[in-house]
Amino acid sequence: MTIDFSGQVAIVTGGANGLGREYALALAKRRARVMVNDLGCDSSGRGNDVGAVEQVVQEIRNGGGEALSSDCSVTDNAGVLDMVERTVRQWGRVDILINNAGILQSGYFARAAMADFRQVVEVNLIGSALCSHAVWHHMRRQGFGRILMTTSEGALYPVPGAASYAAAKLGLVGLMNALSAEGRRDGICVNTIAPAAATRMTRDIVGTADLARMDTATVVAAALYLVSAEAPSGAILAAGAKRYERAYITHTQGLELPELSLQPEGVGAHFEAISDRFGDEAPQGFHAVARGHLISPGDSR
Ligand SMILES: NC(=O)c1ccc[n+]([C@@H]2O[C@H](COP(=O)([O-])OP(=O)(O)OC[C@H]3O[C@@H](n4cnc5c(N)ncnc54)[C@H](O)[C@@H]3O)[C@@H](O)[C@H]2O)c1
Known part of the structure; x- marks a missing residue:
């Protein structure tokens, strides 16, 4: 079975760098038309380099693909709605949304500034909710949609030093759970990827030996499967260094007490x-x- 996105339209947020850029290029290579969104900030959310997203769009066009750009923040609801409307006006539909835009601010909770905490939740969690909400009625109307959330093993499991990130990224698992249940009857599948790849976000926090094993191809393959027509729904898939593992939230058998x-x-x-x-x-x-x-x-x- 070859996964092909001919005739389909995808939106990739945070598509100027790292994994988002790879997703956008890989989707285009498999014939999706792609709206590439990126604010152009650094991995902690600072700065605004609008040129970065244009480069990816140009790269897709140079390869014979079709692409558009959006430089709004995923936290800007008016900008997000405009991005989705432009996508639908240009190509008539939106089949795939990859909620990839994310920022990480490291530091122990004792010293965290709550304004920073709020910003991390705003970008990772609320940004993904705004984008999902903006495409939702188009996907329902089509009777088809694929949405991918991005979590982290640093949120699924106890890891110190990034409480805001962990809170936001696990919030996305809850959002996926609800949307996969609500989307089922309309042909909308919602999944979550927990990637591990060498990007500017991980460059300074992962050791050199591990970084060398953290190729992006492993993650891209998982992401494209999870937004394909064959995708499951409600899955959390960890992908990195040529390995794939599925994560579940489980209950023990438990006890009924007298x-x-x-x-x-x-x-x-x-x-x-x-x-x-x-x-x-x-x-x-x-x-x-x-x-x-x-x-x-x-x-x-
Ligand atoms: N690289 C990893 O190993 C890893 C591990 C776990 C989770 N993640 C998650 O994967 C996603 C991609 O990470 P990456 O490693 O490629 O990082 P990256 O910093 O290279 O890319 C993130 C992109 O998101 C964009 N962005 C940030 N805030 C935005 C906003 N408000 N609006 C629009 N765009 C915005 C940035 O400009 C950047 O281009 C993130 O959600 C990250 O949290 C990555």
């Missing part, structure tokens, strides 16, 4: 048994209350 043990001491006494991972499950909806009897979304409203 009435007398429903005290903090009772929970403490049984915490080890409650935490036993034997027979872990990855629930597909509300789970803890009605184990084995999933509450459907309709029941829970």
